[in-house]
Amino acid sequence: MKRFYSVIRLSFNSFKEVYSFNRSIVLFAILVLFVSALSTYFNMYLSKVIVDTIFNKDLKFFYLSLISLIVIQIVSNYLISLSYSKNNELNYAFNNKSDEELIDKIEKIDLIHKENPKFNADFSYLQYVKGKTYELYNQLNEFGLKVVSLLIGMHFLFNINLLFCILAVFFGIIKGLFNVRPVKSRVKITKELQRNAIKHSYLYDLLVGMKNQKELTIYRAFNHFKQKWRLQKEIFDQQQLKLEKINNSVFRQQEILEIIFNAIIVVLFANLVKFNNFTMGDYVLTTMAVSVTISNISMVIGDYTRMFENSDHFNKQAEIDSYYRTFLDNPNDGQLDFSLLKNIKISDLNFSYPNNSVEVLKKINLTINKGDTVAILGENGSGKSTLVKVLLGLYETKKSHVLFDGIPMNLINKESMFKKTSVIFQDFLQYHTTIQDNIGIGDLENYHNEKRMLETLEKVDIKSLGYNLQTSIGLVDENAINLSGGQWQRVALTRFFFKENLELAIFDEPTSALDPLTELRLFKDILSRCEEITTIIISHRVGIARKADKIVIMENGSIVEQGTHKELIDLKNIYYDMWMSQQEWYQEDEKEVLISTSI
């Protein structure tokens, strides 16, 4: 019973949500539902009258009833189709609203959860459930309509013969109960389906994605991944077929039952004719009312089971929401404005990702003075990118180990910090829209400052390619021009040059795709702009690191060396070895460019 109330409550909540979204369409839909319930009533009544007038040879009433029946049917059909198209409009608008809410929700969830593969599955489920509010609203409406027309059908039957009324209710309940049995397995299969959908969709996108074509071609990997995709798709299809099989077998059993029930009613009617004064119209009315009552009762039960199923999905959604609740309730935002006067201090920082207990940052202690440039070097996987993400507050740690001028990070307002920070991530985004978007997101407050944008474009040599701010780049727009890897990186760097009021700049391998001459030139520009700005540069190039005020070497999650270029060279340890080995390369090749003291 508790469950029943919870299903009804959830359905009413969904109804209320849709109602407050667009009252007029919802009220119109309810009005039409009542009209269609009433038209069922008149249909049955007028059908009886028509049959009786035929047999009584009363042509005047026959035509009158027939015309009334036609008018009622046409009007109700018109209203139903109008309501159907209005409901479609509402459905699209409501779904867009739900999508927006989902985007807002994802924005508030901490990055560390979003980078956990489990999140993919959870989020795909949330996307599936988001459509359920509208579905529940519809189901509640349908439920209401069927209850009303059920009462109408029973009213007729009750007036003709109580036995028919009781039998129709009895048969309807039996038919409806067939819907109840498979609910649990349907819910279970649907959940599995949602989780599996991610796998085959990923493989499908891999095979058809434009960016993937060259590598798949050169490795002749189409067949390999096609087989993997087919395997996943077959698992998915089998679950889908299982679901359809359950639905089909319920439907078939119900159809057979209905045939038997109708036959019983006809036999009963034939036997009762002797004792009652039934007219031909009574026969028509009885068979119509019995069949409407049986199917209404069974549909009411069916609707309830679907509402039950959907509310079960809502419970799962609440479970997922509560898992991410800490971040929704406490969007890890402090009150103090960000402004760096002295230094950034990282003290005793340990960090591990939630899906792996291995610590990727171990006892990190580092001080970065205001205005300094710090270079972080270290082998792949040593924790460099993770360190800057923790420093930016993108991964919340239980206790603040990062202090800005002695103030723990959790007391500082992130929005104010991000406004004064520019980050070029290692896996920076390529926005397949306009050049203006790609630069503008660096400083949205200056989005319409075209003069500044064009100057920035010139700085990274994109303007010379003949592109303007409205040029579409990437692969999405039909007329777009795709850029080379290095050109994309140059475009990403414009976000740093474009940003005004910078206090903190972070570069994670910012020039790895650039040709040496461009790299040298842009680095000069970056360093000259960063003189007053606190800067962190992650790079594998020691030539770049030597220009920094402090060099940090990371190994396996720990800082193993830190100091100036001279101090670390004198130490003759890891940095020294890096320097010597890379110098060898440069001597042979790019010495002029990268070791040049003119950087």
Ligand SMILES: Nc1ncnc2c1ncn2[C@@H]1O[C@H](COP(=O)(O)OP(=O)(O)OP(=O)(O)O)[C@@H](O)[C@H]1O
């Ligand atoms: N989202 C994640 N979930 C779990 N582990 C992660 C995640 N991101 C990174 N790691 C792990 O953390 C460790 C450090 O990764 P990180 O990206 O910080 O290294 P890095 O020093 O930047 O390496 P590279 O030079 O290759 O960019 C690696 O072992 C990596 O597998």
Ligand SMILES: [Mg+2]
């Ligand atoms: Mg990295």
